[in-house]
Amino acid sequence: MSSSIVFIVYVNDAPEAARFYADLLDIKPSFETPRYIAFELGDGADLALWSGQTDVLTPAVPRTSEVCLALPGGPDSIDRQFERWVAKGVRVVSEPHEEVFGRTFVVADPDGNLIRVAPVD
Template sequence: MSTSIVFIVYVNEASQAARFYADLLEIKPSFETPGYIAFDLGDGADLALWSGQIDGPIPAVPRTSEVCLALPGGPDAIDRQFERWVAKGVRVVSEPHDEVFGRTFVVADADGNLIRVAPVD
């Protein structure tokens, strides 16, 4: 079995989405083409943004991805991350609240893909 995994998030405009994710996650792309941009997350994991085509975006395509950023530090760390991202102007889907797995919130990228922040398991 491979020791590498790539999580692909479908977007309309890869370069625009890459700027959003680079700013949000405070990382730089590790691989770039016009319609596919990847970020090395470490330990054999990558986050890739893929437009699925090079001819142009298809805005009507529904987006259903959810990626989760697992943070150490407990509820206070989750709330601080929320405040930092809100200051960057992200679209909030769900404000910080407690779930069975701990404190969490959800934001969305320009394509409607969800980004959850939750505690490390």
């Protein structure tokens, strides 16, 4: 049986969030409706932005999950990605530093959702 997984990120404005993620990740949506936009990530995995559950969604609400972009290339590639994203004006939550799994940093999307960059395991 084949299966796929969709990671859903709740946002206030799906088209606005899709523009942010498309620019940040340099990808285009694979599926679009006014309130639900998905991006194919490969190998049966999608990232979806959904504005259907926003009753209490504000950037001030603490987030307990993250979307993680795993990059090959070691610490230098993590630092280069950080510099590219800072140049785009993203909100930095945690600057590059060493963790048990390697070099990492965290930024936030306009709704406060966390995006971590870390090395490929």
